[in-house]
Amino acid sequence: xxxxHHHRLPTTPVEARVEVxxxxxIEKGILDAGTVDxxxxxxxxxxxxxxxxxxxxxxxxxxxxxxxxxxDGTAAIxxxxxxxxxxxxxxxxxxxxxxxxxxxxxxxxxxxxxxxGLPPNWYKSPPYRxxxxxxxxxxxxxxxxxxxxxxxxxxxxxxxxxxxLVLPMRPEAGEAVSETALADLVTRDSMIGVARL
Amino acid sequence: xxxxxxxGPVELEADEPVFHTDWERRAAGLKMAVWFGGHTSGRSRxxxxxxxxxxxLVSPYYEHWVTATATExxxxxxxTRQELADRLGSAxxxxxxxRAPRLTDPGPSSDRHRYAVGDEVRVRDFHTLxxxxxxxxxxxxxxxxxxxxxxxxLPDVHVHCDRRRDEPTYSVRFEASELWGxxxxxxxxxxxxxxxxxxxx
Amino acid sequence: MSPGDLLDAGFxxxxxxxxxxxPTFDAPWxxxxxxxxxxxxxxxxxxxxxxxxxxxAAIDDxxxxxxxxxxxxxxxxxxxxxxxxxxxx
Numbered sequence: 236x237x238x239x240h241h242h243r244l245p246t247t248p249v250e251a252r253v254e255v256x257x258x259x260x261i262e263k264g265i266l267d268a269g270t271v272d273x274x275x276x277x278x279x280x281x282x283x284x285x286x287x288x289x290x291x292x293x294x295x296x297x298x299x300x301x302x303x304x305x306x307d308g309t310a311a312i313x314x315x316x317x318x319x320x321x322x323x324x325x326x327x328x329x330x331x332x333x334x335x336x337x338x339x340x341x342x343x344x345x346x347x348x349x350x351x352g353l354p355p356n357w358y359k360s361p362p363y364r365x366x367x368x369x370x371x372x373x374x375x376x377x378x379x380x381x382x383x384x385x386x387x388x389x390x391x392x393x394x395x396x397x398x399x400l401v402l403p404m405r406p407e408a409g410e411a412v413s414e415t416a417l418a419d420l421v422t423r424d425s426m427i428g429v430a431r432l
Numbered sequence: 433x434x435x436x437x438x439x440g441p442v443e444l445e446a447d448e449p450v451f452h453t454d455w456e457r458r459a460a461g462l463k464m465a466v467w468f469g470g471h472t473s474g475r476s477r478x479x480x481x482x483x484x485x486x487x488x489l490v491s492p493y494y495e496h497w498v499t500a501t502a503t504e505x506x507x508x509x510x511x512t513r514q515e516l517a518d519r520l521g522s523a524x525x526x527x528x529x530x531r532a533p534r535l536t537d538p539g540p541s542s543d544r545h546r547y548a549v550g551d552e553v554r555v556r557d558f559h560t561l562x563x564x565x566x567x568x569x570x571x572x573x574x575x576x577x578x579x580x581x582x583x584x585x586l587p588d589v590h591v592h593c594d595r596r597r598d599e600p601t602y603s604v605r606f607e608a609s610e611l612w613g614x615x616x617x618x619x620x621x622x623x624x625x626x627x628x629x630x631x632x633x
Numbered sequence: 634m635s636p637g638d639l640l641d642a643g644f645x646x647x648x649x650x651x652x653x654x655x656p657t658f659d660a661p662w663x664x665x666x667x668x669x670x671x672x673x674x675x676x677x678x679x680x681x682x683x684x685x686x687x688x689x690a691a692i693d694d695x696x697x698x699x700x701x702x703x704x705x706x707x708x709x710x711x712x713x714x715x716x717x718x719x720x721x722x
Contacts, residue, residue, distance in 0.1 A: 244487050245525030249495045250455040255519040256502050257462050259511055265471055271461035273668025274468070278460065279450045281671065281681045310696060316689040318700040319667070320468065324582060326603075341434030341567050343477055344493070353460070355448050359493050362443070365436040368569065368619045369612060377441055388617035392434065394565050395601045395622035396584045468664030 283352035284423035286317045287400055290350060291426065292418035294327075295405045305329055308400065312350060322349035322398055328391065328428075329402045335382050337375065337428030338391045338399045339367040347398035351423060358427065368392060378429050401428040434619075435569035435611070456494040463497040472504050478563040478591045479503040482527035503527040532562030535593035542625065543583045545600040551577045552631035553604060555623065563591040566627040570619075573610050574631050578620060579603040586624050599625045663701045670708050677715045684711050 245252070260266040290312055294301040304311040308325030312318060325347060328336035340346065341364045346354040357363055366374050371388045375381075382388055391399050403425040405417075424430035451457040466472060479500040480488070488496065503526040505511045516524035547553060557572035558564075565587050581601040589597040601624050608616030674684050687710045691703040 244484070244490070247520055247522055247525070249459075249492070249498060250453075251520060252502075252524060253455045253459045253462070253498055255516060255524065256498060257458055259515055259519060260462065260466065260505075263511065265469070265505070265510060266462060266465050269672065270469070270664060270668040271458070271465045273671040274464045274664070275457050275461040276675070277667060277671045278464070279457070283450075313692050313696070313700060314689070316685040316692065319704075323700075326579070339434075341569070342565060343480065353450055355445070356493060357442050357444050360442065361433060361436075361489060362439040362441060364433045365439045366442070368434040369437075371617050374442060378444065390617060390619040391603075392567065392619060392621045394567055395581065395624065397581055397601075397603070397622050465664060465668075468667070470664075 278348070278353055282317075282349060284350075284421075284426060285418070286315075286352075287347075287350035287423070287426045288418040288421035289315055290317070290327075290400070291402055291421045292414045294402055295417055296414050301402075304402070312400075317349045319349050321345070322347050324397045325350075325400060326397050327400050327402050328389070330404045330428075330431075332386070332404070334387050334389060335428065335431075336389050336391060336399075336401045337367065337371060338393060338401060339364060340393045341365070341368055342392075342394055345393040345398060347400050350400050351426060355423075375429060378424075380424075380430050382431075401426050403430075403432050406432040434567050451494075456492070459494040459498045463501045466501055466505070471508075471510065472501075473508065473590075474585070474587065475504050475507070475563075475591050476500045477587070478530075479507070479527050481563065482530065484528060487525075499525065499527060530562075532560070532592055535589060538589045538593045538595040538597040539626075541596075541598040542600065543598065545580050545602075546625055547577045547580075547602060547628065549577055549580065553577060553602075553628040554631045555604075555627055556629050560588065562588065564588045564627075566623060567621060569611060570604075570606060570621050570623075573606055575604040575606040575610070575621075577602050578605045581622065584624070586626060588624075588626075597626075601625065602628070604628070663704075666701065666705050666708065670704065670711075673708065673712060677711075679715065683715075684708070687711050687714075 257266065261268060290304065293315065294304050300311065304327050308327040309318065309323065312322065312325055330336055344354055344359040346358065363374070368390050371390050372382060375388070393399055403421065406420060420432060422430055422432065425432050451460065467476065480496050482503070483496065483499055502516065502524060506513055506526060507530065513524060513526065552574060554574045555566060555570045555572060579602065581603060583598050583600050585596040586599055601622060603620050603622050605618050605620050607618050608614060611619060670684055674681055684707060687707040688704060691706045691710070
């Protein structure tokens, strides 16, 4: 086999390669199927933006929790039972009338798994990764997020170990609303910073 | 990839599922199981970076995970390309070979931050064949330290060395005028200490 | 292997990479603890929040304790409460 041949586009379907790799790793005892199934189940169903939404709703309702969240994101998020891989060093970014925060990973696809789950394709795509640091205001507008000219946009590139969660501003809700109902208002995109509520 | 031009609009998909297909599900599960299971050595991003650039850009995201995992395990000697090929019936595509030299000396570790919030720093303008987490768009650029973060293993070292170098990390704010030569919004980048030097005048 | 055994096995491992003295996530027992929790909760036919509430209690009990240790304790508690102890190795 020439070395050259392997560096271009593969000729085999990715489905076949996944099957082969998984089978080989199970045979070698590097993987067991039960662990793989458990991890898939966890990341497909047990973690996701509904976790982050609970954190945001708690912060909106409880000013002491909000203060703790901004001072030590990891510890405050753990109070709600969320933590682990890709969330060991959390920083929460508070949106205000003067500041709108938005998160990107220009180097790869770093994302705060325990509170938002696995990232959507657009977050990992070359257009988002290249353009969000270069022209954030334009990209946000294209994505349907209008930010006033008097508001500073702060872009955060998660290039090291910190993972970010945006704390969106609480929408006007009029009457007092329950924490659960508030959590239902919080979208994944608002916690990345590409949407406002 | 930050700051590269020529990419078009961000394409959104309404109600996007976590996994679009079963192969993605299996690919994600196996990469995580291998990673969490302690069979890797923190080289997966470097393996992804060494995919053929054309292939990297056209392939679905989770194909990067399949390729990086296979490449990392082959390079660690846990599986061989022959074993993969025998089962696949043809060559199993992996990333390009690692051309960076191995480091014998990791350099000194440090757990004390050299810089403080408010300090003006410059990102060193270095170039490497190997792995780094200093984005190209900030190299040589001047910024302000806004946050002191924890002490972590420097990837530029642990990917290429049997030992590690631990150092402080920072979040550094860069003005748009500094990065792009035009007015705009600031970008904050998280950087290891050895990427930085005093800004001087 | 019970959740408690997982915890013991973790600390017995001399080669675990550690950060500030506590094990980091690169440990096989933590991956198994994660997968085990999911499969156990599913097997018990309970909602995930039943486990999460116990995790919250374990973290609250000692916020300084590493996350994964609280996880294993929560799993131990869940198994005991769900009366699954008859399913031995």
